Amino acid sequence: MKSKAPHIHVRTIILAVFGLILTWLVISRSFAAYLAEIAPQTALWLNPQQPEALVNLADRSLNASVKTDESTVGVTDQAPERQALGASGSADGSGAGVADQAPEAEKNISDSKRILTADGATYSQNLNYAFETADPNRSVDLTTIRAWAESALMNDPLNARALRVLGQVADVTRDDAGTSNFMAAAARMSLHESIAVYWLMRKSTEAGDYKAAISYADALLRTNPELGAYVAPVLAHFAEQKASNGLVKALLDSNPPWRTQFLAQLPYNVADARTPLDLLLALRTSPTPPASEEIGRYLTFLIAHKFYDLAYYTWLQFLPPEELRTAGLLFNGSFEVAPSGMPFDWVITQGSGVTIDIVPTSDKNDGHALLVDFLYGRVDYHSVSELVRLAPGTYQFDGQYKGKLVGPRGLEWRIVCAGEANTRIGESPMISGSTSTWKQTEFIFTVPAEDCRAQYVRLDLDARMASEQLVAGSMLFDELHISRVTNPPNSQASDK
Numbered sequence: 001m002k003s004k005a006p007h008i009h010v011r012t013i014i015l016a017v018f019g020l021i022l023t024w025l026v027i028s029r030s031f032a033a034y035l036a037e038i039a040p041q042t043a044l045w046l047n048p049q050q051p052e053a054l055v056n057l058a059d060r061s062l063n064a065s066v067k068t069d070e071s072t073v074g075v076t077d078q079a080p081e082r083q084a085l086g087a088s089g090s091a092d093g094s095g096a097g098v099a100d101q102a103p104e105a106e107k108n109i110s111d112s113k114r115i116l117t118a119d120g121a122t123y124s125q126n127l128n129y130a131f132e133t134a135d136p137n138r139s140v141d142l143t144t145i146r147a148w149a150e151s152a153l154m155n156d157p158l159n160a161r162a163l164r165v166l167g168q169v170a171d172v173t174r175d176d177a178g179t180s181n182f183m184a185a186a187a188r189m190s191l192h193e194s195i196a197v198y199w200l201m202r203k204s205t206e207a208g209d210y211k212a213a214i215s216y217a218d219a220l221l222r223t224n225p226e227l228g229a230y231v232a233p234v235l236a237h238f239a240e241q242k243a244s245n246g247l248v249k250a251l252l253d254s255n256p257p258w259r260t261q262f263l264a265q266l267p268y269n270v271a272d273a274r275t276p277l278d279l280l281l282a283l284r285t286s287p288t289p290p291a292s293e294e295i296g297r298y299l300t301f302l303i304a305h306k307f308y309d310l311a312y313y314t315w316l317q318f319l320p321p322e323e324l325r326t327a328g329l330l331f332n333g334s335f336e337v338a339p340s341g342m343p344f345d346w347v348i349t350q351g352s353g354v355t356i357d358i359v360p361t362s363d364k365n366d367g368h369a370l371l372v373d374f375l376y377g378r379v380d381y382h383s384v385s386e387l388v389r390l391a392p393g394t395y396q397f398d399g400q401y402k403g404k405l406v407g408p409r410g411l412e413w414r415i416v417c418a419g420e421a422n423t424r425i426g427e428s429p430m431i432s433g434s435t436s437t438w439k440q441t442e443f444i445f446t447v448p449a450e451d452c453r454a455q456y457v458r459l460d461l462d463a464r465m466a467s468e469q470l471v472a473g474s475m476l477f478d479e480l481h482i483s484r485v486t487n488p489p490n491s492q493a494s495d496k
Helices: 004-038 040-046 051-062 123-131 142-155 160-172 176-189 194-206 210-223 225-239 242-253 259-269 275-283 292-304 308-317 321-325 489-495
Strands: 347-349 354-360 368-374 383-388 393-406 411-417 424-427 433-447 455-461 472-484
Touching: 051 142, 051 160, 142 160, 160 176, 160 194, 176 194, 194 210, 194 225, 210 225, 210 242, 225 242, 225 259, 225 275, 242 259, 242 275, 259 275, 259 292, 275 292, 275 308, 292 308, 393 411, 411 433, 424 433, 455 472
Parallel strands: none
Antiparallel strands: 347 383, 354 368, 368 472, 383 455, 393 433, 393 472, 411 424, 411 455
């Protein structure tokens, strides 16, 4: 028994040594891997060859001052600068944007061909700030950064981020061939290396390789949809080029997950306002035609920039044939079609103390009418409106109503010019009181030749002060029409 004691003692020592070694390996490997992200220097003290810690140090040292100003990134705030893509600042090369152009210059659809860059837009500056490689004028130890990245690759040859860092270092040192090789290798390893993919997209664009550029743009939008504001100018550029237009259409036809976002940003990144329409029309026969949201955003853009003719033409292109045949000067005046909420259709804005809806009518077979139902008390009524496109001339509005409305003031149908002037050019007699049968309301109005290229038909509560918002009851409206008056009353009087 005594002879076995030294043997047991030695074995215990050996096991303890192995335990310490295993413990150190766990700490230096697993714990170092855990610290690689939050404390890379500590991770390297535990394991000098930890690849993620090396890459983190290299990446952070190289890109320490690079950040994105998220406050300037959006769908509708600004439009990217297009000079980097070879487009001039305006149709005549003057660099003027939409805000600089007089509204009266746009008289028909062909006038929509103009640069649509917002005033002072500098998306490209933010883009370069977010994705720029290291500024060569900054005091950056490129030798140490390169050594870190190379050491990381020695221990992890498939590390895409290390390849991208080496590409950035090569870019700073003006090694074009090295930059291209490293960035391409990083993108092959992982399409989530957005800086590398973005760099390749821009270089492909500059080289005129639209197939590669569009492919990289697709990859960026799939992996990082939030980068849409940076990628949209590139895809918009190729959508306007005859050689690459078909490839952009084919890509959208496949219904990528970023399609709706891109179509929302597209109008702000094109030289010709008709380019989005060209893409939307191509999608009309695709397995996934444009959704009302995609069409509606484009229409909203056109109307905001006073491209009323193009907006109306676009809206007509996507109407179902049966609705197109009965469109008329006022669309859906019988309320037989559920309002889409898009311009040139009824837009119902609900308020408090009032309910506005389309309801079946009991005295008309399969008929529907607009119901405005007020609760007793002070109401916050907004409006029911429809944008119309009436040429200068004289028109008659007529419609039917019935119900009971109690209050100091009533409802009025009004025609106002669209735009900043918001000029009222016609209104119906006030509708109030009680009627159990359908009554007629009508009025004649004239669309002026100037500053009234589109109009809104509105149902307003004619309340001039808070006390006049005390309204109760409900009113139905149906069979609304607008027709051209061939012999206006004034002209008839002059003939006599």
